[in-house]
Amino acid sequence: MKKYIGDLFISRRWYLLVGSCVIFLFLAFFIHMLYQPALAYTCIIALFTLIDYILLFAVNGGIAAKRIVSPRFSIGDENTVTLTVANSYPFKIKGILIDELPVQFQQRNFQLDIIAGYRSGEIPYSYKLRPLLRGEFRFGNLVCYASTPLGLLRRRFTTTFSREGSAVKVYPSYLQLKKYQLLATTGSVMTGVKKVRRLGHSLEFEKIKDYVQGDDVRTINWKATARNRALMVNTYTDARQQQIYCLVDKGRSMKMPFEGLTLLDHSINACLAMLNVALLKQDKAGLITFSNKISDIIAADRRANQLHRILETLYKQETQFKESDYEAVWSLIHRSITQRSLILLFTNFETFSSLERQLPFLKKIAQRHLTCVVFFQNTLLKEIRDTHPDNIEGIYIKTIADQFDLEKKQIVKELRRHGILSILTTPQNLSVDVINKYLELKARQMV
Numbered sequence: 548m549k550k551y552i553g554d555l556f557i558s559r560r561w562y563l564l565v566g567s568c569v570i571f572l573f574l575a576f577f578i579h580m581l582y583q584p585a586l587a588y589t590c591i592i593a594l595f596t597l598i599d600y601i602l603l604f605a606v607n608g609g610i611a612a613k614r615i616v617s618p619r620f621s622i623g624d625e626n627t628v629t630l631t632v633a634n635s636y637p638f639k640i641k642g643i644l645i646d647e648l649p650v651q652f653q654q655r656n657f658q659l660d661i662i663a664g665y666r667s668g669e670i671p672y673s674y675k676l677r678p679l680l681r682g683e684f685r686f687g688n689l690v691c692y693a694s695t696p697l698g699l700l701r702r703r704f705t706t707t708f709s710r711e712g713s714a715v716k717v718y719p720s721y722l723q724l725k726k727y728q729l730l731a732t733t734g735s736v737m738t739g740v741k742k743v744r745r746l747g748h749s750l751e752f753e754k755i756k757d758y759v760q761g762d763d764v765r766t767i768n769w770k771a772t773a774r775n776r777a778l779m780v781n782t783y784t785d786a787r788q789q790q791i792y793c794l795v796d797k798g799r800s801m802k803m804p805f806e807g808l809t810l811l812d813h814s815i816n817a818c819l820a821m822l823n824v825a826l827l828k829q830d831k832a833g834l835i836t837f838s839n840k841i842s843d844i845i846a847a848d849r850r851a852n853q854l855h856r857i858l859e860t861l862y863k864q865e866t867q868f869k870e871s872d873y874e875a876v877w878s879l880i881h882r883s884i885t886q887r888s889l890i891l892l893f894t895n896f897e898t899f900s901s902l903e904r905q906l907p908f909l910k911k912i913a914q915r916h917l918t919c920v921v922f923f924q925n926t927l928l929k930e931i932r933d934t935h936p937d938n939i940e941g942i943y944i945k946t947i948a949d950q951f952d953l954e955k956k957q958i959v960k961e962l963r964r965h966g967i968l969s970i971l972t973t974p975q976n977l978s979v980d981v982i983n984k985y986l987e988l989k990a991r992q993m994v
Contacts (some may be wrong), residue, residue, distance in 0.1 A: 554703040556692060561699040564592050565721050595697055602695045603702040607634030608739070610663070610704040612644060619683070620715055620724040623808050623816065625675040632670050632691065634663035640693045642701065644672065645688025649715070651680050661691070678717045679807040681815075681862055684714040719861045720816040723824045727982055730948040755779050790833060790847040790888035791825040792880075793818040797838040798871035799865060800895040803923075806975040810923055811890065813974040814893035815861045817921075820978045821891065821985060822857055828989065833888075834860060837876050838867035844879070847888065873908040880912055890918045893979065897925075899954045902961060910965050917993060919968035921981060926973055928952055 568589045575581040603717070615629040634640045643660045659672050678684065689706040755771050756776035771779035795818055801811040822832040826849060833847030834857050843860050845853075871894070890912060896902045912918050931948040934941065955971060962969045972980040 555600075555604075556701040556703060557696055557909075558694060558701055560703075561596065564699070568592060573963060596699050597697055599697045599699040602636075602638065602697075603693070603700055606636065608634070610634060610636075610640065610642075610691045610693045612691050612706045612709070613669070613684065613708075614646065614689055616686070616715060618715060618722075620676070620678050620680050620717045620718045621718050621804075622681055622812060623720050624722045625677055627673055627675055629671055629673045630659065630664050630689065632661050632672065634665070634667045634670075636693075636695075637665060639664050639696055641696070641698065642691055642693040645690040647690070647702075648676070649680065649684035649686060651682075651684055653850065677807075677813075678926040681717050681719065681812070682714045684717055685710075686715065694954055707736075716862065717820045718982050719812075721819065723816060723820045725780065725979055727820045727824055728827060754782050756782055756934065757963055766942070776836065786881040790829045790884070790886055791822065791830050792833040792847060792884065792888050793822060793889050794837060794876065794892045794894075795834070795835055795836045795861075795864065795889060796871050796892070796894035797842065797867045799866070799868045799892075800871075800897065800901070802866045802868065803895065803921075805926070809866055809975070810895055810974065811864065811866045811922075814921070814975050815864060817981050818893060819858060819861060821981050823854055824982050824985065826854060833884075835876070835879065836864055837871060838862070839869040839872050841875055841879055844883070845948070846883075862929050869928065871905075873905040877911050880916070884916065888916050889985070890916045891985075892918065893920060893921045894922075895922045896958050897951070899956075899961070904960050906961070906965070909962070913965065913967045917968070918960055918987070919970060919984060921972070921977070921979075922955075922958070923971045925951065926956065 552829060561789045568585070571581065571585040571588055575585040586640045611633040613631045615631065617626065620626040630644060630646060632644060640661075642661055644661045646657060646659075648654050648657055648775070650956070659674070661672065662672070663670055684706065688708065691704045691706075693704060694701045702878040755768055756779065758767065758780045762780050766780045766782070768781050775982055795814055797810070797811060801809060801814065803810050805813065822834070825832045829849070830849035831849050832853055833844065834845040836842040843866070845856055845860060892909075896905075909918065909920065928948040929953050931945055932952060936942045937944055959969050959971055968984070970980050
């Protein structure tokens with residue numbers, strides 16, 4: 548019974564036609580000559596309604612819908628979802644297709660208009676989703692409301708999915724990896740990425756080859772030249788097997804939002820892209836996450852599944868609302884990382900006093916490792932500083948914004964004074980600036 552009644556829905560067109568019947572019959576009450584036409588008009592609408600019902604429920608056929616979606620999404624990026632609709636009715640179908648999106652998107656009125664021809668194959672429809680949270684998302688059912696060319700009634704078709712089939716995991720932005728892989732293998736200049744001039748040579752000898760025009764004359768190998776009676780030059784390769792550690796602060800300062808993502812999400816995306824480039828440059832990639840205590844540790848390595856381990860670890864990180872314990876971080880590094888490494892610390896210092904509390908531990912880390920602190924500019928303050936206020940309140944707000952900006956610059960100077968590198972950047976430029984800094988340090992043989 549549910550098939551014939553529970554899945555039946557009445558369209559707006561039917562209500563409009565029935566409303567016109569009521570008006571027609573009402574007028575016939577005063578104008579008797581309209582009674583017969585009004586009665587005939589009502590009977591025709593009733594007949595069409597019956598025909599429409601028979602076509603939808605008695606004729607063999609139906610609508611089959613499928614959802615084609617990747618088992619994982621990339622946070623902050625546009626991810627494509629494809630829906631297919633197949634019509635097995637012997638007539639053309641129009642209707643709407645409703646995809647029950649995960650609750651994290653907070654979209655309760657999402658629908659697509661569909662048209663499927665006579666016994667058509669699978670017709671694809673696609674749309675894009677931009678998740679702003681990491682974790683497991685679950686899609687609901689696919690619901691299609693189909694109507695015949697008459698368009699008076701609609702029949703509901705529901706496609707259900709298993710718990711596993713409806714689940715999608717939202718990972719850190721792995722789509723950035725392909726974007727920045729070119730940096731690790733070529734010297735091409737990409738948009739937003741500057742090319743760094745190499746200073747000198749790496750210490751790792753690669754091979755001796757014939758001299759060709761354009762080779763650096765300082766690399767001529769005179770002994771090989773004498774033996775072969777032709778100019779021979781040494782070639783060098785980048786120093787490899789260096790340890791690169793990304794330290795991700797999950798404290799309350801990283802909860803600040805920017806373009807829908809928190810600073811922690813931006814840091815995780817940049818960290819993943821950076822470590823992927825490091826692995827492609829034949830260096831060892833490691834990861835440490837911390838808040839009021841150490842959360843996850845992945846020792847620096849170059850194993851085949853190292854990037855996957857890093858991705859799975861970053862996937863489950865969440866912002867903590869506690870003060871970060873830098874003393875515990877220094878103790879871990881002092882105890883576990885014995886080889887000199889590049890330490891990239893992703894954190895956020897809003898005031899100079901917040902740096903002063905952690906500076907003693909950063910100085911201890913910098914004594915044994917090449918340390919670079921990555922923190923963020925407040926883009927909202929920059930917009931305020933660029934304004935030209937014409938009242939006392941505006942001037943006061945701009946002065947406060949200038950003061951905060953000055954403190955950021957003082958933090959950079961203080962870190963430099965103690966031999967600690969720093970990157971002060973905006974969230975949208977974070978990945979580019981971090982990778983740029985790494986390649987610059989590689990070019991200068993500091994890593």
